[in-house]
Amino acid sequence: MxxxxxxxxxxxxxxxxxxxxxxxxxxxxxxxxxxxxxMAEVLRVTRNEGATSSGAVLRPPPADHTARRIVxxxxxxxxxxxxxxxxxxxxxxxxxxxxxxxxxxALYADNSDNFMVRNDREHGARALRWLIVASDAxxxxxxxxxxxxIKAPGSRVLLLLRMLxxxxxxxxxxxxxxxxxxRCD
Amino acid sequence: xxxxxxxALYVLALVVGVGSAWLWLTRVGPSGVDAGVWRVNLLAxxxxxxxxxxxxxxxxALLALDRRETxxxxxxxxxxxxxxxxxxxxxxxxxxxxxxxxxxxxxxKDFFLFENSAKRYSVNVETAPRDAAGWVVFEVGPETVxxxxxxxxxxxxxxxxxTLRLYNPAxxxxxxxxxxxxxxxxxxxxxx
Numbered sequence: 001m002x003x004x005x006x007x008x009x010x011x012x013x014x015x016x017x018x019x020x021x022x023x024x025x026x027x028x029x030x031x032x033x034x035x036x037x038x039m040a041e042v043l044r045v046t047r048n049e050g051a052t053s054s055g056a057v058l059r060p061p062p063a064d065h066t067a068r069r070i071v072x073x074x075x076x077x078x079x080x081x082x083x084x085x086x087x088x089x090x091x092x093x094x095x096x097x098x099x100x101x102x103x104x105x106a107l108y109a110d111n112s113d114n115f116m117v118r119n120d121r122e123h124g125a126r127a128l129r130w131l132i133v134a135s136d137a138x139x140x141x142x143x144x145x146x147x148x149x150i151k152a153p154g155s156r157v158l159l160l161l162r163m164l165x166x167x168x169x170x171x172x173x174x175x176x177x178x179x180x181x182x183r184c185d
Numbered sequence: 186x187x188x189x190x191x192x193a194l195y196v197l198a199l200v201v202g203v204g205s206a207w208l209w210l211t212r213v214g215p216s217g218v219d220a221g222v223w224r225v226n227l228l229a230x231x232x233x234x235x236x237x238x239x240x241x242x243x244x245x246a247l248l249a250l251d252r253r254e255t256x257x258x259x260x261x262x263x264x265x266x267x268x269x270x271x272x273x274x275x276x277x278x279x280x281x282x283x284x285x286x287x288x289x290x291x292x293x294k295d296f297f298l299f300e301n302s303a304k305r306y307s308v309n310v311e312t313a314p315r316d317a318a319g320w321v322v323f324e325v326g327p328e329t330v331x332x333x334x335x336x337x338x339x340x341x342x343x344x345x346x347x348t349l350r351l352y353n354p355a356x357x358x359x360x361x362x363x364x365x366x367x368x369x370x371x372x373x374x375x376x377x
Contacts, residue, residue, distance in 0.1 A: 015191065015194070018195075019194055019195065019198040020198075022195055022198040022199060022202065023198040023199070023201045023202040023205070024202065025202065026198070026199045026201075026202025026203050026206070027202040027203070027205050027206045028202075028206075028236075029202075030202065030203045030206035030207065031206050031209075031210065031236050031237060031240045032236055032240075034206075034210070034240045034243055034244065035239050035240050035242070035243035038243045038244070038247060039243070039247075042247070042248075063298065063306075064298060064304060064306065065297065065298040065299060065300040065301070065306070067297070067298065068297055070247055070248060071244070071245055071246065071247055071295075071296035071297065072245065072246050072247075072290075072292055072296050072297075072348060073297070073298065074288070074290065074307070074350065075290060075298060075306035075307050076288050076290075076307055076309055102285065102286055102352055102353070104250070104254060106248070106250055106254075108248060109232075111239065112239060112242065112243045112247060112248070113230070113231070113232040113234070113239070114230040114231070114232070114248075114249065114250055114251055115232055117250055117251070117254050119254065119353065121353070153232075158248070160248055164286060164352070166311075167311065167312065
């Protein structure tokens, strides 16, 4: 076998370094991209299925063993979701949630970060009126005095309403009635 | 080195990069602090989360809330340090956590709920059985034909995951989630 020439050794070192860089870059890209890919799919499904419902809101039934979309669903909560596209206009959110138990509305960025959450105690009994705007929006933003303007870090946002479900049927009906007041326009 | 061999090496490097990320995210336990056998990630759902935490949460607990709103404690082992298994029966014993509302849910190895005839998927502040002294005491395990049915049924074999959710936890717990007097998880009898 011939001994490697200095030029060959240099080439081999170059390839080894390049291989290491490719592996590290693939590792980092996978970690970075996974939450964004998963959120993109959740946003897509919510948008498609919510498009035909009242107020563009997806209102799934309470989670049981057949719920296979979002991992670790809570069986104690009633959910509602909206997929918001803020790239060309702001999203108007409204709800009149008269409900005596815990509820919250959380906003998630397209990388899955929860950038805002408001619960029943913080919000109080008043009607909920939000205008959600992309932080880099180029469109004009104007809102009535009773409307709260919320800036999102990007143009794709998932809104998630959680309502604590009681065991009794009357309480569950009240939760459903309150959930139906949510609109995402 | 031939061009085809070089191409194969670069493809292998790609596979190693992607595969190592996936294994790290799914096989290595999440970072966080422990309360007994329960672990809570302090950055779940937070915009301050690092890339690994964000990816782990997306895979195993998407759409989490931050710890001011909800603390998520996850147990993967019993008091002996043995992995929780769906085919085993466990007794959970503890005090009610300091939170506005709490629940414990059993999840299958795929992070979804166990199918069971009673449609019981969680034990919460309102439904948790308590003994005469006020301790929360209940059992998790497979449905049985004879004997006392478990309060929280599992099915099949493989990994069992228990999640303790605290909604609006007390301020002291938000500041120091490791201070939770978390429920004990003791195996009952022998596993099938």
